[in-house]
Amino acid sequence: MSTETLMRVSNLKKYFPIRKGVLRRVAGHVKAVDDVSFQIRQGETLGMVGESGCGKSTTGRSIIRLIEPTAGSVKYRTAGQEEDIIHFNKAQMKAFRQRVQMVFQDPFSSLDPRMSVRDTVSEPLFVHRMGTQKERTEQVKELLQTVGLSVTHLNRFPHQFSGGQRQRIGIARALALRPELIICDEAVSALDVSVQAQILNLLQDLQSEFGLTYMFIAHDLSVIDYISDRIVVMYLGKIVEVATKQQLYDNPSHPYTEALLGAIPIGEKRVGEGKRLLLGGTVPSPANPPPGCTFHTRCPYAADICRQKEPALESVGNSDDHQAACHFTTELELKSFYDFAEVDRSGA
Amino acid sequence: MTEPNRLVEVNDLEVVFDTVEGRTHAVNGVSFSMDAGETVGIVGESGCGKSVMSLAMLQLVPRPHGKIARGSIIYYQRGKAVEITKLNPTGKAMRALRGNEMAMIFQEPMTSLNPVYTIGEQIMEVLRLHQKMDNTRAKHRAIEMLEKVGVPDAAQRVEEYPHQFSGGMRQRAMIAMALSCTPNLLVADEPTTALDVTIEAQILELLAELQRDINMAVLFISHDLKVIGEIADRVIVMYAGWVVEEAMREDIFQNPQHPYTRSLLAAIPRIGRRERLVSIPGRVPSLSQLPPGCFFAPRCPAATDQCWREEPQVFTVNQGHTVKCWNYWDKEVQKTS
Numbered sequence: 001m002s003t004e005t006l007m008r009v010s011n012l013k014k015y016f017p018i019r020k021g022v023l024r025r026v027a028g029h030v031k032a033v034d035d036v037s038f039q040i041r042q043g044e045t046l047g048m049v050g051e052s053g054c055g056k057s058t059t060g061r062s063i064i065r066l067i068e069p070t071a072g073s074v075k076y077r078t079a080g081q082e083e084d085i086i087h088f089n090k091a092q093m094k095a096f097r098q099r100v101q102m103v104f105q106d107p108f109s110s111l112d113p114r115m116s117v118r119d120t121v122s123e124p125l126f127v128h129r130m131g132t133q134k135e136r137t138e139q140v141k142e143l144l145q146t147v148g149l150s151v152t153h154l155n156r157f158p159h160q161f162s163g164g165q166r167q168r169i170g171i172a173r174a175l176a177l178r179p180e181l182i183i184c185d186e187a188v189s190a191l192d193v194s195v196q197a198q199i200l201n202l203l204q205d206l207q208s209e210f211g212l213t214y215m216f217i218a219h220d221l222s223v224i225d226y227i228s229d230r231i232v233v234m235y236l237g238k239i240v241e242v243a244t245k246q247q248l249y250d251n252p253s254h255p256y257t258e259a260l261l262g263a264i265p266i267g268e269k270r271v272g273e274g275k276r277l278l279l280g281g282t283v284p285s286p287a288n289p290p291p292g293c294t295f296h297t298r299c300p301y302a303a304d305i306c307r308q309k310e311p312a313l314e315s316v317g318n319s320d321d322h323q324a325a326c327h328f329t330t331e332l333e334l335k336s337f338y339d340f341a342e343v344d345r346s347g348a
Numbered sequence: 349m350t351e352p353n354r355l356v357e358v359n360d361l362e363v364v365f366d367t368v369e370g371r372t373h374a375v376n377g378v379s380f381s382m383d384a385g386e387t388v389g390i391v392g393e394s395g396c397g398k399s400v401m402s403l404a405m406l407q408l409v410p411r412p413h414g415k416i417a418r419g420s421i422i423y424y425q426r427g428k429a430v431e432i433t434k435l436n437p438t439g440k441a442m443r444a445l446r447g448n449e450m451a452m453i454f455q456e457p458m459t460s461l462n463p464v465y466t467i468g469e470q471i472m473e474v475l476r477l478h479q480k481m482d483n484t485r486a487k488h489r490a491i492e493m494l495e496k497v498g499v500p501d502a503a504q505r506v507e508e509y510p511h512q513f514s515g516g517m518r519q520r521a522m523i524a525m526a527l528s529c530t531p532n533l534l535v536a537d538e539p540t541t542a543l544d545v546t547i548e549a550q551i552l553e554l555l556a557e558l559q560r561d562i563n564m565a566v567l568f569i570s571h572d573l574k575v576i577g578e579i580a581d582r583v584i585v586m587y588a589g590w591v592v593e594e595a596m597r598e599d600i601f602q603n604p605q606h607p608y609t610r611s612l613l614a615a616i617p618r619i620g621r622r623e624r625l626v627s628i629p630g631r632v633p634s635l636s637q638l639p640p641g642c643f644f645a646p647r648c649p650a651a652t653d654q655c656w657r658e659e660p661q662v663f664t665v666n667q668g669h670t671v672k673c674w675n676y677w678d679k680e681v682q683k684t685s
Contacts, residue, residue, distance in 0.1 A: 051544035052515075162631045192393040192571065194628035197615035201627055219544065222574075226617035226625065249619055263549035264619065267577025267601060278553055279546045282514045337619055 005077065006181060006213055007040040007063065012072035014055075014062050018287055030287045032058040033069070034237035037313070040181065042077075045207065045214040047228030047245075049221060049260070051283055055237040056217045060183050063215075064100050065093065076100075098128060101174035105186035107166030111158040117144070117169055118154045124176045143172040146209075148202060164195035171202065181213045188223060200227060221264050225249060230321070233257050236294040237286055239313055242323045249337040253316045253324035255299045258334040266341045293327070301332055353383040354424050355532060355565050356405070361419035361433075363400050363409055372635040374400040376589030377419070384532065385563040389580030389597075391573050391612075395632045397589040398569045402537045405567060406446050407437040423533070425449065448478040451526035455538035457518035461510040467494070468506035471525045478529050493524040497554060516547035523554065530562045537569045552579055573612060577601060582668070585609050588633055588643040595669035605671040607648045642674065650675050 012033055020027035033055040040046050048056045062069040065085065075082040076096065085096055101124075104110040111120055121143055122136045131139065141151045147168040158166055167187065174182050184203070188196040200223065206212060218224050224231060231248045233241040233256065241254040252258045259279045281298045284290055290297050296306040305327050316322040316329055326332070363375035375397045382388050390398045403409050404416060421432040423445070435442040454460045462470060471490040475481045481489065487506070494502035497520040510518055519539060526534060536555070540548040556579060559566055570576050576583055576597075583600040585593040585608065593606040604610045614626035630647045633639060642660050645651040652674065660674045 051546065164631060192632070193573070193612060194393060194615045195631060197617075197625035197627035198629075200617070201625055204624075220617075221545065222617040222619055225619045259546055263545045265548070265552075265572065265574040265578045267574035278550055282516050282547065283544075341619070 004042045005039045006042045007077070008073075008075040008082065009039070009059075009063055010037045010073045010075070012036045012059065012062055012074065013070045014058050014067060015070045028287055031237045031289060032286060033062060034289075036072075036234075036237075036239050038232055038239060038242060040213060040215055041230075043211060043213055044229040045216055045227050047224040047231040048215065048217045048234065049219065049224045049231060050234035051219060053236075053283055053286060054234040055286070056219075056234050057185050059234070060102075060185050060215060060217050064097070064102065064183065066102070094128070098177045099179055100181045100183065101177065101179040103167070103170050103174050103182060103184045103187045105189055107163050107170055107190065108158075110170055111166055113158050116155050116157055117149075120158075120169060121172045121176055124173060128177060130177075139176070140172075143175055146175065146206070147172045148198075162195075163191050164198055167191065167195075167199050168202070171199075171206070175206065175210070178210070179212070181215065183215045183217070185217045186219070187216070189218065189220065196223070203227065221260060233260070236283060236289055238294060238325065239323075240295065240325050242313070242321075243316075244321050247316075247319070247322045251322075251336060252334050253322065253329045253332075254295075254326045255301050255332065255334065256295050257324075259298075261337040262335065262340045264337065264340070293325075301328060303328070351383065352427075353385075354381060355384045355386075356382040356424070356567075357420075357422040358405075359420050359422070361401075361404060361421060362417045363397070363404050363414060364417045365414045367413065367636065369636040373589050373638070374414070374635060375404060378586075378589075378591050379419075380584055380591065380594060382533070382565050382567065384565055385559070386582065387559065387566045387568060387580045389576035389583045390567065390569045390586055391571065391576045391583060392586035393571060393632050395588070395635060396586040397635075398571075398586050399537055401586070402452070402535045402567065402569050405432075405533075405535050406450055406452055407432060407435060407442050408446075408452070409437075411437070423450070444478070447474055447526075448529045449531050450533045450535070451529070451531040452535040452537065453519070453522045453526050453539045455541050457515065457522045457542075458510060460522060461518060463510055466507055466509055467513065467521045471506075471521075471528055474525055474528050489528065490524070493528050494521065496558070497521070497524045497527075498550070499524070516543055516550065519543060519547075519551055520554070523551075523558070527558060527562070527564075531564055533565045533567065534559075535567045535569075538571070539568075540575060541570065541572070548575070555579065573616060585612070588638060589635060590643060590672060592644065592673070593669075593671045595665070599665075599669050603665075603669075605665055605669070605676055606644075606673050607650050607675065608644050611647075611649075652678070 013035055014033040015029040015031055017026040018028045018030060036059055050056045061067040063074050073084045073086055075084050088096060118140055121140045125136045144151055144153060149168050188199050191199060216227050225245060228245055230244050232239055235256050241257045252261060279298050284297055292308045293306040293311050296302040311325045311327045313323050313325040316324050359379050361375055361378045365372050365374055378401060392398045416433050423430045423432050468490050471493060472486040475486040475489055491502045491506050494506060499505055499517060499520050513521060540551050568579055580597055583595060583597055584591050587608050593609045604613060611626060611628045615628060617625060628647050633643060639646055641657045642655045645655040654674050660672045662670050662672045663676050664670050
């Protein structure tokens with residue numbers, strides 16, 4: 001894995017207007033993504049984790065302009081040059097979309113029920129005018145084998161497949177244009193455990209085979225841990241922590257990360273200090289986020305400054321790889337995942 | 349002879365659905381028992397019959413397509429055996445039990461709450477019906493229950509409608525409703541699946557706490573082995589309508605015997621573990637096209653000729669630990685006999 005930056009997202013914002021009344025006047029904004037900056041490095045898997053409504057999916061969609069961001073820049077490196085895709089015109093966007101593809105959560109609604117596997121997987125090739133029809137069919141056959149489906153499936157329709165197989169079709173479609181970056185938005189969340197393992201393994205195999213870069217959006221911290229190299233933790237439209245996988249689970253630097261780690265079910269009886277840490281309350285509405293640090297309403301360590309001043313995302317220690325947005329990063333001694341997962345092995 | 353603490357006994361239960369593709373067996377010869385105050389977890393993938401099993405406990409199998417074809421569920425009402433499966437599902441006797449001594453919570457609290465009644469009215473209805481309370485007392489009790497499950501400003505929120513509650517709060521309201529008559533048995537079908545991880549932790553903790561308070565037995569259904577491991581005393585693993593393994597929580601996690609249980613455990617990503625996940629090839633069979641012999645044989649790494657031909661028997665590993673697998677018999681039983 002190189003440390004070369006493939007995509008540089010700076011100060012990205014996406015506000016959705018709330019309209020009210022007969023005149024549909026804008027009464028406020030849902031700040032789904034509020035000033036988010038991060039980088040995706042060539043060849044890595046960047047995990048993005050957070051609870052529902054934290055803006056992780058909106059971020060994933062905004063950086064490839066499936067949703068038009070309100071503000072910010074997304075610089076993508078092409079042939080050694082960084083270009084801001086926010087200013088791309090239609091033709092440039094189309095060329096860009098060959099490089100970046102997406103795999104969605106729900107394999108039931110992300111495939112057109114009236115299109116056969118052949119049509120679904122070859123559609124991106126057709127749209128980008130690649131090869132003759134015959135060549136495209138050959139390529140689809142190859143792709144199906146790559147993702148572990150059979151060539152005999154070519155003329156079947158989505159309803160004839162199971163959830164796991166459908167997700168494979170979605171992955172084949174994303175691979176068709178030989179992209180550099182694939183954004184997986186909750187790509188395994190709808191699948192059964194045994195099938196989820198198949199798809200996670202497949203994604204890893206494809207990554208080493210084609211040198212892919214992934215941005216992997218998920219709410220499950222165990223899945224994120226398994227697949228990611230670096231992890232971004234989001235809360236209420238903001239990034240609260242960025243760290244390598246090791247740093248995040250061993251040495252979390254934001255109280256919200258600590259709470260997430262403490263809430264992971266581990267399937268065993270916990271003892272003493274290992275008892276789960278419980279966060280009170282629920283995520284506030286992103287239409288009316290609390291002032292100061294957005295996490296202060298649920299944070300067990302919140303002080304006066306947290307209610308007034310918003311913390312910036314700053315480096316933890318000397319490491320550029322580890323950043324957290326908390327006023328007390330250096331003072332707090334947060335528990336690692338392993339502190340929570342201390343289990344009772346005596347069988348009592 | 350029955351144990352003095354016995355609360356529920358399920359014997360050889362079979363639930364079938366008549367569909368256009370023919371008769372499907374959603375629950376296929378399931379037997380287990382529960383003691384008072386015990387938490388039993390049922391785990392399995394989609395289509396394994398765990399949800400139908402939970403519906404059957406309260407005679408809620410959707411009619412007319414579904415029905416209990418064979419077997420029995422016995423509920424011990426203050427030591428007296430009541431055969432649930434003999435009761436008319438919509439009859440007076442069943443309705444007196446359901447929601448009163450036996451209660452249920454579902455996965456999606458939005459669809460199980462009525463959107464046009466306030467949360468308070470919905471809890472009060474249960475109390476008026478089963479406890480014959482008047483409005484004042486029922487309301488008092490509803491507020492008390494909401495406070496108990498951690499709904500802030502309960503006296504005010506009792507007047508609110510379900511859409512004004514967040515997902516976690518709705519699930520709390522559902523739990524308040526289910527527990528308002530202090531049931532002896534709570535059937536919880538994926539109660540935390542739709543919730544975020546921090547809220548899930550809150551709800552699991554709450555359930556465990558309330559359970560200790562009123563000594564209620566919980567049948568907890570989930571697809572997530574790790575959640576089951578946090579809450580259950582005993583675990584039942586289901587596959588395609590069968591119970592393939594049953595054991596105390598520690599045994600399931602430390603000493604799993606069935607190849608399916610082992611694969612499931614190896615397929616879960618675990619934090620800090622770096623090895624490649626073990627995936628189970630293929631998928632859960634369709635219940636209308638079950639293979640002969642063992643239903644797991646087509647996906648089993650250890651399947652033998654016998655597995656393809658004959659339905660496995662249930663073998664006892666040790667006290668309270670049973671497994672439905674020929675391999676176990678080959679390895680252990682033959683060796684000693």
